[in-house]
Amino acid sequence: MQTVTEADKPAKDGKGPKYILNIEGNEVPWDSDTITTKEIANLGGWDISQGVIEVDQDNNERTLAADETVTIKPGQGFGKKHKWKRGS
Template sequence: MVQNKHHPDQGQGPKFKVDIEGKLYDWDKPTITTAEIRQLGGLTADPVLVIDADNNERQLAEDEVVELKPGLGFSKKIRFRRG
């Protein structure tokens, strides 16, 4: 799941919450790589899947960069898990 929490008074860019296997992690960049997902979630070298709001799964390529888009509560949510 990706949620935007914007803190304009702190002089920082958008802040995201990334759901990796049901646990939320803070993320400050607008993109995240497959390697960063693994590192952030403490995942092994297993394939990483992106799961959209419609419960569609897709395996991420090793060199893939996922664009995280700020949005409101009704926007699509992205979560990641091991393959």
């Protein structure tokens, strides 16, 4: 069973990150409903030319296009985090 961590809870003023993204094992707060491949690479600290692979909750992998925008769906932030890793 997953427990809520401090990063998952909204701040006392009701504002906090809308989503927690998992980028190569690091949890990153994210406020927007979408994220681009370039933003994922930047947050992960690597060059976009290395590629970005999306890993879903079932461990299925998909390579994102360099100019792709991913829609983050509500409800996926708790217990099911979006996960990306560097391409090959």
